[in-house]
Amino acid sequence: MAGAASETIHDVVCGFCGLGCDDLSVEVEGRAIRPTGSICPEAARLLRRLDVADRPASIAGAPASFEEAAAVARHLLAEARSPLIGGLGTDMAGAGALVDLAVRFGGVLDHYASEGLFRNYAAAQRTGWLSTTLAEARNHCDLLLVVGDDPAATWGRLFERLYPEAPLFATAGRKVIFLGGAPGEKAKAQLSGVDVVHLATDDAVAALEALSSLVAGRTPPGGSFGGIDCETLASLAGELRASAYAVVTWNAGTLDDGDLVAERATGLVDALNVTTRAGVFPLGGRDNIIGVNQLMLWRLGYPLRTAVRGQASAHDGALYSTASALADADLLVWVSAFRPEPPPAFAGRVIALAHPDTVFDKEPDVLIPVGTPGVDHAGTVFRMDSIVSLPLGALRVATLPSVAEAVRRIAEG
Structure with missing residues (x-):
């Protein structure tokens, strides 16, 4: 709209990926919308609008x-x-x-x-699970185990949300372990102040199953699980047992064996909760x-x-x-x-x-x-952890x- 005044709107809530980021800023001029400031590429693409006829x-x-x-x-x-x-x-x-x-x-x-949702449901129906929320993971988690590919490709600000500069309760020495794909540049940048470890595996299900046994004090038969040697997994099991609040996260929608990953992750969290505190944080919510x-x-x-x-x-x-x-x-x-x-x-x-x-x-x-x-x-x-509903506001006059x-x-x- 020619001659329309430009207005900057702050604290815009994003409803696209399920993270529920609520600190976005956009410039609105007539019916045109231009995202500004810190924003993930997905939100920038989906929020941007031209002032054209519908x-x-x-x-x-x-x-x-x-x-x-x-x-x-x-x-x-x-x-x-x-x-x-x-x-x-x-x-x-x-x-x-x-x-x-x-x-x-x-x-x-x-x-x-819904494919990822029902892969998770399959695991929850068989075993139940102890899940955490975005706020709990953000403020308490000292060891995060990421299973599968780097989720920052889909949830652009995930690690920014999980690892603020000043968490309320988590102590120094927070750590993220990628079990599967390597972290990308975006994830590394958001985790710049965090200890990051990558363990490549060709079978996350086998690695998680062996890890659960080791956490429970049992040594599984065999020297390697999913391409990771037993000694490395035993060391990781020791770190998990020593953690104050471990969280296991995965995106079942991108994993062909997502239901089995969910089930093994749940078993690992169950084993940890005997002596410490842990939870699963399944990704989704799109x-x-x-x-x-x-x-x-x-x-x-x-x-x-x-x-x-x-x-x-x-x-x-x-x-x-x-x-x-x-x-x-x-x-x-x-x-x-x-x-x-x-x-x-x-x-x-x-x-x-x-x-x-x-x-x-x-x-x-x-x-x-x-x-x-x-x-x-x-x-x-609703946010991806299912407990918070988010109000979305209108940014322009609807036609x-x-x-x-x-x-x-x-x-x-």
């Missing part, structure tokens, strides 16, 4: 009004035999509206980032998956990957995953408001409530561009509907 709604690729697109979407839902309501990248109000939509029209509900999952538990009594038909709900972590449900679906309702995440390949009808910058391989049958929570409208999301508004218009007519 993409219109469309029907089979042809521009249409919001009302026309909503009417066609309602007709497609009424005709559908087996809808899949997927993506689910939305705030809490949008998630509630989508559950209402499933109750009215039926359908399977799944988040596009695009409010934790909040959407929480809401489904409150509303339906089941987590994601649940089918709603009539007045009944049924959950199956394998059968109702997006990939499996698509095989039986005749309609895909794709929701991605936080980022331009395209829907998976699908031969049936598609209704997209999507970020306006989304690029589709094939134009959906109905496209309703929606605003982004924390940019175009206020909203609420696109929220997911909740779009869904209500589709459902109500």
Whole structure:
């Protein structure tokens, strides 16, 4: 908008990766948004907006009004035999509206980032676990064991959040051990004042299992586990036992054997808690998956990957995953408001409530561009550790509907 005054907004909350950073600054001029200061590349990319006209709604690729697109979407839902309501990248109000939509029209509900969540669930269901929070890890953890690849590639400010200059309680001598991939330059910079060790392994499950035995006072048979010799693992076990508060973290979504890593990490923490204090800190939370999952538990009594038909709900972590449900679906309702995440390949009808910058391989049958929570409208999301809900504020005047508004218009007519 020509001649619009520029305003700098501080303490902006980011709802994209699940860390819930709440100290961002942006410059807003008209409808243009420019992130400033210390910010991760992912947030900078997703917060930046130009002052341009919004993409219109469309029907089979042809521009249409919001009302026309909503009417066609309602007709497609009424005709559908087996809808899949997927993506689910939305705030809490949008998630509630989508559950209402499933109750009215039926359908399977799944988040596009749920694979890691259910790998962790598999471990928790078998063994339970003792988990920690971001605040506890930040202020108490003196030894952090990172399993798998460097998570700073996905959570750009993770180690900055976990290792402040002045933690409340943790003493000097904090240490981070990377068990798997080496730390990248970003992680090294954020951990500049911390003792960092890298132990390369080709089998994190085997290394964790041997480590658990050593912590419990048992010597496992064999001289090497996951490519790490027993002497090195015994030394690490001694450090873990001597720690005041050890934390084990991993990203199950990027690990093919993520459920086994989660289970072995849980076993290690259980062994440590006999004599000291320790917890697991599973990484995740992208695009409010934790909040959407929480809401489904409150509303339906089941987590994601649940089918709603009539007045009944049924959950199956394998059968109702997006990939499996698509095989039986005749309609895909794709929701991605936080980022331009395209829907998976699908031969049936598609209704997209999507970020306006989304690029589709094939134009959906109905496209309703929606605003982004924390940019175009206020909203609420959950942090990755599931205990803190975060309020997102609007940064500019909205010209696109929220997911909740779009869904209500589709459902109500």
